[in-house]
Amino acid sequence: MATTAQLPTQVSPPEFALSPALPHQIGGAEVWAFPVLPDPDGLLLGPGADEASEALGTDLLAALEAARATGRTGEITTVPVAAGPADAVSLVLLVGVGDGSVTDFRRAGAALARATKDRASVVTTLAAIAPDDGLGALVVGAMLGSFSFHWRSTGPKERPVARIVLADVSDDGADDELARAIALGGAGWRSRALATVPANLKTPAWLAEQAVEVGEAAGLAVTVWDEEQLRAEGFGGLLAVGGASANPPRLVRMDYTPRGATKKMPTIVLVGKGITFDTGGLDIKPSESMLTMKRDMSGGAAVIAAMAALRDVDCPVRVVGLVPAAENSIGGSAMRPGDVITHYGGRTSEVNNTDAEGRLVLADAMAYAVSEVEPAVLVDIATLTGAMKVSLGQWTGGYFANHEGLAAHVEAAALESGENVWRMPLVKDYEDKVTSKIADGDNAAGGAGAITAALFLQYFAGDVPWAHIDFASAAESPTDRHEWTAGPSGYGPRLLLSWLGSEDPLDGIA
Numbered sequence: 001m002a003t004t005a006q007l008p009t010q011v012s013p014p015e016f017a018l019s020p021a022l023p024h025q026i027g028g029a030e031v032w033a034f035p036v037l038p039d040p041d042g043l044l045l046g047p048g049a050d051e052a053s054e055a056l057g058t059d060l061l062a063a064l065e066a067a068r069a070t071g072r073t074g075e076i077t078t079v080p081v082a083a084g085p086a087d088a089v090s091l092v093l094l095v096g097v098g099d100g101s102v103t104d105f106r107r108a109g110a111a112l113a114r115a116t117k118d119r120a121s122v123v124t125t126l127a128a129i130a131p132d133d134g135l136g137a138l139v140v141g142a143m144l145g146s147f148s149f150h151w152r153s154t155g156p157k158e159r160p161v162a163r164i165v166l167a168d169v170s171d172d173g174a175d176d177e178l179a180r181a182i183a184l185g186g187a188g189w190r191s192r193a194l195a196t197v198p199a200n201l202k203t204p205a206w207l208a209e210q211a212v213e214v215g216e217a218a219g220l221a222v223t224v225w226d227e228e229q230l231r232a233e234g235f236g237g238l239l240a241v242g243g244a245s246a247n248p249p250r251l252v253r254m255d256y257t258p259r260g261a262t263k264k265m266p267t268i269v270l271v272g273k274g275i276t277f278d279t280g281g282l283d284i285k286p287s288e289s290m291l292t293m294k295r296d297m298s299g300g301a302a303v304i305a306a307m308a309a310l311r312d313v314d315c316p317v318r319v320v321g322l323v324p325a326a327e328n329s330i331g332g333s334a335m336r337p338g339d340v341i342t343h344y345g346g347r348t349s350e351v352n353n354t355d356a357e358g359r360l361v362l363a364d365a366m367a368y369a370v371s372e373v374e375p376a377v378l379v380d381i382a383t384l385t386g387a388m389k390v391s392l393g394q395w396t397g398g399y400f401a402n403h404e405g406l407a408a409h410v411e412a413a414a415l416e417s418g419e420n421v422w423r424m425p426l427v428k429d430y431e432d433k434v435t436s437k438i439a440d441g442d443n444a445a446g447g448a449g450a451i452t453a454a455l456f457l458q459y460f461a462g463d464v465p466w467a468h469i470d471f472a473s474a475a476e477s478p479t480d481r482h483e484w485t486a487g488p489s490g491y492g493p494r495l496l497l498s499w500l501g502s503e504d505p506l507d508g509i510a
Helices: 049-056 060-066 102-115 134-145 174-196 204-217 227-233 236-241 298-309 358-373 386-392 404-417 428-434 449-461 493-500
Strands: 015-018 031-037 076-080 091-096 121-124 163-166 221-225 250-256 267-272 274-278 318-328 339-342 348-351 377-382 397-401 421-423 466-470
Touching: 015 174, 031 049, 049 060, 049 091, 060 076, 060 091, 076 102, 091 102, 091 121, 102 134, 134 163, 134 174, 174 204, 174 298, 174 493, 204 221, 204 250, 204 274, 204 298, 204 318, 221 227, 227 236, 227 250, 236 318, 236 339, 236 358, 250 298, 250 358, 267 298, 267 358, 274 358, 298 318, 298 377, 298 493, 318 358, 348 358, 358 377, 358 449, 386 397, 386 449, 397 404, 397 449, 404 421, 404 466, 404 493, 428 449, 449 466
Parallel strands: 015 163, 031 091, 031 121, 121 163, 267 318, 267 377, 274 318, 377 466, 397 421
Antiparallel strands: 076 091, 221 250, 250 318, 339 348, 397 466
C-alpha cells in the first residue's frame, strides 16, 4: 500500500577534526572543553587549561572548586566567558573523565555533545589524554549523544554542535582511529534513526528501500523479494506473519565482498528481525505494550547499518545480511492460533501465539541462509522476547551460542563496543516445550521465554556455528543516559562491527 507520509529532513551528527594545537591557539571556536581528572590531592585539569586560564583571565581550577566538582565521568562544570569579539570563545566546559577508562571517555563524549547542542563549534583536549581506543570511544559517544529525531512542522527543536575539534592530538594513528569511530558512530546513528521512524511511513517496502539506498552507496549488492517471490519460493513464516497487513512483507539480502576476495573465502551471514510494527496479531498486545512496537525491526536496522559500514571498518571476509521484514497486523487474513505454517526448506511450525512472530520470520531467513549461502557462521539479532528484559534488565542484551569460539568473539566485541551482552544457556531440558504434537515445532513454548525462543531457532541453524542475540532488554532507552538517548537505542551495529572489523572474525571458528 502506498504511503503519503514524508519524513522531514533530519539533523546530522557533528563533524570532527584533529589538530595538534591547543584550544587557545585555534581561532573561531565558540566553546573550549578541558578534561577534569580526580586526584588524591584534588582535581587536575587536562592539557591547555592553564593556557586558557591565562588567556581568559579566569581561574578555571577555582571555578571547579566553587562548583564542588568531583571529576566523575560526564560531570560538566560550565564557566561562562565575558563578552568579547564575535569570533571569540564564549563558554568553557570542564568535563569529568572519572577513572579515565575507554568507557569513561565514551560517556564524557556524550556529555560534551549534550552540553554543546545548538553551538557552532567546540575545541577540546579530551582526546589528548585518552587511553588506547579512547579517542574513538570519545567520538562515538559524542556522535550518539547528539542524536535526535523530529517530525515537527517547525523543524528540529535543537541541533547537534556542528563541529568538534580534537585538539593537542598528533598521533600518527589518530586519523585511522577517527575514521573508524565515525563509521561505528554513524552505524549506531543510522540504526537508531531507522528504529525511530513511525510505522505509518516505515512499512516493509520502505525499510527495503532504505536498505537498497544505503547498500548501493556502500558498494553492496542488494536483492529484495516481494510477496509474490516469497510465495513462489516458500517463505511461509514471512507470509503468515505479514498476511493480515495492507503492507506486504519483504526479504532483503545485502552482499558485501571485501577487496581481493577469492571464491574460497568463507561467508558470515547476519539475520535481523524486521517487524516494522507488531500489534501481536490476533493474540493482541495491550495498548501500553504496543507503544514502542515501531522499533520491533531494530534487529533488521542493526544489520542494515552494520552492512553499510563493513567497507569502512575493513571487514576481511564475505558477509551476507538478511532482513525478513513484515508488519504483524490484524484482519481477516491474519494467521490464527493453531495454524501450521511451512518455512523455507520445509520445516513446519504450529502457531500457538501470534505474538511470537519474530522467530517465525527469522526461521525463514535462517533456513534460506543455511541452504543457499552455506555460511561458515550464522548470527541472528532481534528484539525477540520480553523475557530477556525480565532476565537482564534495561541495558544488557542476551545471547546464546552453540560454538565457544563464536561466543568468545561476541564477548570481545561487547567489551570493545560498549554494547553489553550476557551469555544465556541453551538448556536442553526445555526441548520438549518447543516440540509440537502435530508439527515440527511450536512457536509458543511458554516459560523460560528467551531460552525456548533460542531453542526454537536453533533447529534452523543446523550444524552451522550460530549465535542468537536477543536485545529486547536493550532496545529502548527510557531516558537520556550516556550515549543512549531516550527512545529506540539503535543497539547492535557497534557490537557487530567490532567483531566483523577485527583482524580475523573467524579465528577459532573456521
